[in-house]
Amino acid sequence: MSAPPVEHYDPWAGATARRDAYRRLLNSGGRVAFAGCIGVALLALALLLGNIVSEAFGLVATVDERDRDGLVEGRAFTELSREDLARLLRQELSAGGLTRLEEERPLEERSLDDLRALVLARIVEPDVVGVWPLHESLLRRDAITAEVAAEEPGARLEFRSWLNWQFLTSPMASEPLEAGIRTAILGTLWVVSIAVLVAVPLGVAAAIYLEEFARNTRTTRLLRACITNLAGVPSIIYGMLGLVVFVRWGEALTGGRSILAAALALALLLLPIVIINAQEAIRAVPRSVREASMALGASPLYTVWHIVLPAARPGILTGTILAMSQAIGETAVLIAVGAATFIAFDPSGPHSAFTVLPIQIFNWTLRPQEEFRHLAAAAILVLLALLLSLNAVAIALRARLRGE
Secondary structure, eight states: OOOOOOOOOOTTHHHHHHHHHHHHHHHHHHHHHHHHHHHHHHHHHHHHHHHHHHHHEEEEEEEESSOGGGSSTTOOGGGOOHHHHHHHHHHHSOHHHHHHHHHHSOGGGSOHHHHHHHHIIIIIOEEEEEEOOHHHHHHSHHHHHHHHHHHOTTOEEEEEESSSHHHHHSOOOSSTTTOOOHHHHHHHHHHHHHHHHHHHHHHHHHHHIIIIISOOOHHHHHHHHHHHHHTTSOHHHHHHHHIIIIIIITHHHHOSSSHHHHHHHHHHHHHHHHHHHHHHHHHTSOHHHHHHHHHTTOOHHHHIIIIIHHHHHHHHHHHHHHHHHHHHTOOHHHHHHTOOSOOOSOOOSTTSOOOOHHHHHHHHHTSSSHHHHHHHHHHHHHHHHHHHHHHHHHHHHHHHHHTO
8 A cells, every 4th residue: 555645834825815914804805895986086077067057057037128029029939930030130239239239240141049149138138037957846846936926926927948049159248148168168279279389389399309319418417307396286387488488578569468378378387297108108109110210221210200209299289188188278378377257258379368178167157147157157167079180189189090
């Protein structure tokens, strides 16, 4: 008979098993904690978006200064044609007010809904006496109707979407039912476009120099460290720098507190972000690709322009997306440079006065009237849609460059 196998005693087996069990416990606990954090973040985001959407829609109670159904004898307001509405505007408005309307757009070229909105705003002049968010409008409709009938017998109760075509195409106004964000949208597009056009070429050029041509000296290392630190500088510092350099010293070039001065100040804020992301994208291109190109006789400049940059374009575009996203929501820099909180005319060029959507939203949230809070919620939805649209275009371009 063969002897039974000898079992060897391992003094570390128990400790190893306990250590493995502890690691598994930590891993499972980490996964649970991570899932919990993600769930809390998603819940908070859903509550925030739900509150914004609820504020952008709801019931509105208004009292008309003039009876809208008595403007034309024997005819209801909804039955009036475009010719009737245009005739009312010509009869009731002052010569100066009518001229401004005609200069903006002739009455004959306006749609029926546009003419109705003008008649309501300029002739009927409804005054808001009560507003309710969407959730209250749906759950307490009967109670709200009874409340309005008891407190304001002549009031008109209607369901209103504060986010509508008139809101998007109208300039700013002191009356909430007439106020729009056209001026703020145009100002945002002007400022962000110029800032990106300035920051991206300069940032990519700086990244190419630092990664491909600059020697690894103490000065270069110091420069890289400074760029990394500049990405964390508070934005108000860039605003104060822009106020001194572009508004005061460069007033002859920028026109003072203008779109151009704000865009250049914003470009300073975006430059470190673009440079850092472009450096990472260029560094990710394998060294062997460069060596193969130069082994075939290509110059370093040709290699960078025709080999390295095409391979790094998706990463560079990612940095551009991040910079553009920050530029759209930036406020501190633009307030310091001199963005207006109320402006009733559209920007006509880089030297025009301006405002942007975040500043307009902030201004409306400070107003004491409750209806301006609903306007701010509608403007937030527009800002989010604008941000997501621009990012979607940039992501689609990045995917196309990658060949996906």
